[in-house]
Amino acid sequence: MEVVIAPADQLAVLAAEAIDKLVRATPTAVVGLATGSSPLKVYDELVRRHTEEGLSFAQAKAFMLDEYVGIAEDHPERYRNVIEKEIASRVDFAPGAVQGPDGNAEDLVAACADYERKIVDAGGVDLQILGIGTDGHIAFNEPGSSLASRTRIKTLTAQTREDNARFFGDDLAQVPQHCLTQGLATIMSAKHLVLLASGKGKAEAVHQLVEGPVSAMWPATIMQMHPHATVLVDDAAASRLQLGDYYRQTFLSKPEWQGL
Template sequence: MEVVILPDPAAIASLAADAVGALLAGRPTAVLGLATGSSPVAIYDELAARYAAGTLSFAAARAFTLDEYVGLPADHPETYRNVIDAVFVSRVDFAPGAVQGPDGLAADIPAACAAYEAAIADAGGVDLQILGIGTDGHIGFNEPGSSLASRTRIKTLARQTRIDNARFFDDDIDAVPTHCLTQGLATIMDARHVVLVAIGENKAEAVEHLVEGPVSARWPATILQHHRHVTVLLDEDAAHRLQLADYYREAYRGKPKWQGI
């Protein structure tokens, strides 16, 4: 696990976009994993800006989103399909149908989850997965207590997650769905490179467990300690509880530039 502590979200977005750009330069048909939430938005802004400047194209790429609410109408602005389209997909040049997400309106939920797993596998798997992290340590919607071997499935949202997400529903927790479909922890672990972004002091406890705590279903993101290539991008506030923060800074300063992240 590589931990990179940067001064602000703009620096985080630039470094993450560099990784996406390097991937697409070497493999234009690469498969991206896209997370919603507040933390990745600056990355999507930077990628869209590079596309607008003519330095980056997604025309041959594919992407899969992490999760989706169950039961929200297809035209609801807070479905994750609509959110990712608004903040990123509609701003670049993905081909029609190149971005897929779980079907939160499926009549047969288990079959829809199995089909989503199959679609990711058929695409060759995810090359670079962008992640955020919840204040309770969830990634995707894998809430505390999730199986570390889990695959795409339906999950009940924790009350804390619904409280955190109420800001997207006019601060009305009752308007936040109680269930979601999410890629499982084992599904996420199959990605070849994971780039996790955490911004702000409210993420510091989860980051502390992610990076320096024991692997535990209590803090689901800790499974990433077993990933072969995971990069954690933090601002100073999110990193302030890390005991080895000075070492992480020193290691990154001394890293050869050609390695990237």
């Protein structure tokens, strides 16, 4: 696992650069997209590269991490609509190239299995963007999630719903209680994981992710078992890391050609 500690704007550029290199080298690449506040600057940088530097997603595919269950299809916080607004409509993905789990399906179990098949049929995710919750969840794999889990329905914890209430006008009652989410094993099947976190509120989760034991109580810790995982954090999010100075030294000493 590589840990990079830098200002949030620089972290966004690093993540976007990794996607840029991937898509230019392999135009048919598959990218995993996350919602939340962490990836927004990454998407802005990708849009800039598309507009100003010719970065094209015309042959690429993308898969979303998760979706609320039972939320209206035209709701602005439906994750499919968020992804459309923040990235998909701002670059040149082909129609149907960006897919997400169907949180309004009549048979949610079948919808989850179908989503897993679609990812496999696409050749798997080449680079997955991730955020992390204050309780250590990635996607909507809440504490206690099976480390071998696949796409499934989950009940959101009270903490996650409180954290997400800001997207619903601070009205907790409007936050859905259930979601469909890629499982931890699904996420771990991606070839490269890139997680971004900023702010002191994420410091304990980042500490557990990087330096704690692998545990279902902190689901993101499964990333320690991945052969190519990158953790991009600002100083505040890195404030609990015991080896912070070493991570800074390591990044500054990297060969220029290496990349993330």
